[in-house]
Amino acid sequence: MSIYDTLNEQQREAVYQTEGPVLILAGAGSGKTRVLTHRTAYLIEEKGVNPYHIMAITFTNKAAGEMRERIDKIVGFGSESIWVSTFHSSCVRILRRHIDRIGFDTNFTIYDADDSKSLMKDICKRLEIDTKIYKEKSFLAAISSAKDELITPTELMRRALTSSDYAKRKQAEVYREYQEALHKNNALDFDDLIMKTVELLQSDPEVKNYYQERFHYIMVDEYQDTNTAQFELIRLLAGKYQNLCVVGDDDQSIYKFRGANIYNILNFEKHFPDAKTIKLEQNYRSTQNILNAANSVIANNVGRKSKTLWTANDEGKKIDFEQFNTGYEEADYIARDIAGGVRNGDYHYGDYAVLYRTNAQSRLFEERFIVSNIPYKIVGGVNFYARKEVKDLLAYLKTIDNARDDLAVRRILNVPKRGIGATTVNRVSDYAEAYDISFYDALKRADEIPSIGKAASKVKPFVNLIQVFRSKLEFISISDLLREVIEETGYVKELEAEGTDEAEARIENIDELLSKVVSYEESEEHPTLSGFLEEVALVADIDSLEDDSDYVVLMTLHSAKGLEFPKVYLAGMEDGLFPSYMSITSDDSSEQLEEERRLAYVGITRAMKELTITCAKQRMIRGETQYNKVSRFVKEIPLELLEGKAPVVSRKESDSSIENTWNVKPKRMTMRQQPSGQSMQARAFASVHTKEEKLPYDIADRVLHTRFGEGTVVAIVEGGRDYEVTVQFDTVGIKKMFASFAKLKKL
Ligand SMILES: Nc1ncnc2c1ncn2[C@@H]1O[C@H](COP(=O)(O)OP(=O)(O)OP(=O)(O)O)[C@@H](O)[C@H]1O
Numbered sequence: 001m002s003i004y005d006t007l008n009e010q011q012r013e014a015v016y017q018t019e020g021p022v023l024i025l026a027g028a029g030s031g032k033t034r035v036l037t038h039r040t041a042y043l044i045e046e047k048g049v050n051p052y053h054i055m056a057i058t059f060t061n062k063a064a065g066e067m068r069e070r071i072d073k074i075v076g077f078g079s080e081s082i083w084v085s086t087f088h089s090s091c092v093r094i095l096r097r098h099i100d101r102i103g104f105d106t107n108f109t110i111y112d113a114d115d116s117k118s119l120m121k122d123i124c125k126r127l128e129i130d131t132k133i134y135k136e137k138s139f140l141a142a143i144s145s146a147k148d149e150l151i152t153p154t155e156l157m158r159r160a161l162t163s164s165d166y167a168k169r170k171q172a173e174v175y176r177e178y179q180e181a182l183h184k185n186n187a188l189d190f191d192d193l194i195m196k197t198v199e200l201l202q203s204d205p206e207v208k209n210y211y212q213e214r215f216h217y218i219m220v221d222e223y224q225d226t227n228t229a230q231f232e233l234i235r236l237l238a239g240k241y242q243n244l245c246v247v248g249d250d251d252q253s254i255y256k257f258r259g260a261n262i263y264n265i266l267n268f269e270k271h272f273p274d275a276k277t278i279k280l281e282q283n284y285r286s287t288q289n290i291l292n293a294a295n296s297v298i299a300n301n302v303g304r305k306s307k308t309l310w311t312a313n314d315e316g317k318k319i320d321f322e323q324f325n326t327g328y329e330e331a332d333y334i335a336r337d338i339a340g341g342v343r344n345g346d347y348h349y350g351d352y353a354v355l356y357r358t359n360a361q362s363r364l365f366e367e368r369f370i371v372s373n374i375p376y377k378i379v380g381g382v383n384f385y386a387r388k389e390v391k392d393l394l395a396y397l398k399t400i401d402n403a404r405d406d407l408a409v410r411r412i413l414n415v416p417k418r419g420i421g422a423t424t425v426n427r428v429s430d431y432a433e434a435y436d437i438s439f440y441d442a443l444k445r446a447d448e449i450p451s452i453g454k455a456a457s458k459v460k461p462f463v464n465l466i467q468v469f470r471s472k473l474e475f476i477s478i479s480d481l482l483r484e485v486i487e488e489t490g491y492v493k494e495l496e497a498e499g500t501d502e503a504e505a506r507i508e509n510i511d512e513l514l515s516k517v518v519s520y521e522e523s524e525e526h527p528t529l530s531g532f533l534e535e536v537a538l539v540a541d542i543d544s545l546e547d548d549s550d551y552v553v554l555m556t557l558h559s560a561k562g563l564e565f566p567k568v569y570l571a572g573m574e575d576g577l578f579p580s581y582m583s584i585t586s587d588d589s590s591e592q593l594e595e596e597r598r599l600a601y602v603g604i605t606r607a608m609k610e611l612t613i614t615c616a617k618q619r620m621i622r623g624e625t626q627y628n629k630v631s632r633f634v635k636e637i638p639l640e641l642l643e644g645k646a647p648v649v650s651r652k653e654s655d656s657s658i659e660n661t662w663n664v665k666p667k668r669m670t671m672r673q674q675p676s677g678q679s680m681q682a683r684a685f686a687s688v689h690t691k692e693e694k695l696p697y698d699i700a701d702r703v704l705h706t707r708f709g710e711g712t713v714v715a716i717v718e719g720g721r722d723y724e725v726t727v728q729f730d731t732v733g734i735k736k737m738f739a740s741f742a743k744l745k746k747l
């Protein structure tokens with residue numbers, strides 16, 4: 001049996017259609033990514049294409065890694081010369097070779113979001129912009145959108161001049177300054193990686209021809225999320241042979257806020273008139289119930305390309321829908337459910353994913369999982385490489401590698417403390433500006449800077465230190481270099497002296513960085529410092545996912561694209577959170593709502609076997625308690641597909657009041673009933689939060705509620721922030737409420 005026998009008829013057609021432009025348009029889990037990997041194998045094995053001429057592009061490193069693995073498995077020998085990578089790393093590869101043709105050094109630095117922000121701060125200061133009125137963040141956002149659309153500073157200025165909008169003119173001015181500063185630092189930001197590559201290919205026919213001749217076959221996964229710059233890049237690369245195969249799903253377009261242009265997919269046939277379109281209709285990933293839920297939610301979007309998606313899989317379990325009073329209860333339920341599933345042997349930790357709309361939601365789960373001893377990993381949030389100690393040491397390495405990066409040099413000039421103050425830094429900066437040299441070169445000439453006086457003697461040892469490291473670079477490994485940096489600067493010694501838990505954690509992170517260097521050295525044939533720094537700069541959040549260990553994954557819905565898990569929790573399904581408050585209230589609300597709905601579709605379709613949807617009536621968001629209704633997306637799922645482990649009350653009622661209960665969970669344990677081993681930890685967890693002091697009533701007491709009348713207290717649960725009191729009322733039955741809201745009086 002050949003590998004192509006494992007494909008259905010439409011998939012096979014897509015694999016065999018190797019020549020000319022091809023669009024594969026299909027719903028989630030229909031095997032689009034699988035088609036791409038098999039197509040690659042087919043090109044090599046059956047069509048005799050040299051792997052060297054093939055390029056496959058995806059969005060995240062995780063997806064690229066997975067694709068690489070699958071391709072290696074089916075192609076075997078020679079597969080390493082295929083370019084399987086993200087847009088960004090493909091561009092880095094091209095630029096490292098040819099960017100000197102557009103006026104940069106090939107050992108340019110890549111700025112992350114943090115670096116860009118510091119640079120922007122400097123610029124705003126220099127231009128004397130009042131950042132209370134014009135925020136740095138909004139400049140960066142405007143620049144980023146411009147780059148997504150391939151708009152140059154000159155073009156942005158031209159547009160600004162035709163409008164009377166002062167803010168727009170400021171943006172254009174800042175954009176120009178920002179680009180000049182990057183250029184001076186021999187640095188590119190993330191968006192530049194794509195834009196500069198396009199610029200290079202457009203301006204240099206020789207380079208364009210070289211890459212067009214290199215890539216006879218180009219494939220792009222998740223094509224629905226490409227922006228204008230990425231589209232242009234692909235169009236240029238495929239310009240000669242036109243063997244371009246893109247796969248995507250317009251229903252999963254979720255990056256409009258990052259400039260994704262849905263028209264790239266909707267108009268593919270217009271851009272490439274010879275294009276052949278293939279649709280895949282069978283979903284192999286999910287149960288019928290999950291797929292039905294996804295289909296009925298997305299059906300509410302208008303103006304979609306018509307698509308059918310069916311599955312031969314089992315009906316599967318119903319979707320577990322649970323509403324809680326608070327986010328704490330929600331996290332608690334999910335933690336228990338996971339622990340239970342693993343205990344029963346139904347699942348491994350690694351089979352679970354908890355997905356949510358915003359990064360901030362992860363904290364409650366994290367706290368709950370720690371208490372319950374559930375191994376987990378958060379994708380996103382504070383990225384390892386964004387931590388101070390890691391950034392400091394990387395700044396050392398960057399300075400040693402390419403001291404043209406002013407930001408890196410300034411970051412470490414006084415780290416650890418060398419008694420070099422802000423005044424000195426400013427004077428050196430001014431000098432560098434005046435002579436049009438880099439900050440580091442100005443440091444080297446400290447003696448000549450008239451205004452810095454004695455400070456020059458403090459600067460010198462720093463410059464010497466860097467020069468010594470540089471001279472060693474020739475004959476020691478990168479890991480030894482890093483060890484020397486740590487040693488010579490006394491970085492770890494200082495932390496050790498601090499002796500706090502936090503310092504300890506920082507030292508662990510430094511160890512982790514060293515391990516990263518070592519593993520880089522082991523995996524590369526010719527490891528170089530620039531190579532290492534480049535790899536680090538490209539690590540997207542998703543990379544903290546590792547394949548071989550067993551842990552629950554927590555991540556935002558956006559990061560989950562393209563992935564699949566046996567059991568998925570969609571948490572925080574509340575109007576105002578998901579769909580976001582912005583999308584409900586903004587001017588172009590219907591468009592934004594549709595984007596949110598596509599995100600819901602992405603979320604639901606990540607689940608293979610089981611899906612749990614949860615929400616809370618009351619939730620702390622940015623320090624404020626919000627009362628939210630059940631997400632409209634949940635209401636778009638037919639009732640018969642849902643089931644609560646506790647009784648579900650009709651939909652209408654759920655909208656009426658926050659004290660109304662969709663479900664009461666009498667089976668939930670109080671802290672007192674918990675096994676003693678856990679309760680200590682649990683109490684420690686609870687004590688982090690402020691809570692009412694002791695309640696004036698106890699279980700079995702008779703109490704009075706202003707609306708519900710008299711009743712008997714049946715349970716008191718110590719929630720995270722408040723006591724949850726369950727009362728059996730004489731007239732309205734059982735109600736569960738928060739002590740601080742209910743204001744029950746003891747009778
Ligand atoms: N013909 C097939 N036979 C068996 N399994 C298949 C077949 N096609 C796809 N699958 C499986 O179905 C699952 C989904 O496939 P894949 O990830 O390629 O879908 P996709 O269309 O790329 O999904 P998404 O839109 O979420 O990116 C995978 O586990 C894949 O191995």
Ligand SMILES: [Mg+2]
Pocket residue numbers: 032033034221562
């Ligand atoms: Mg896919």
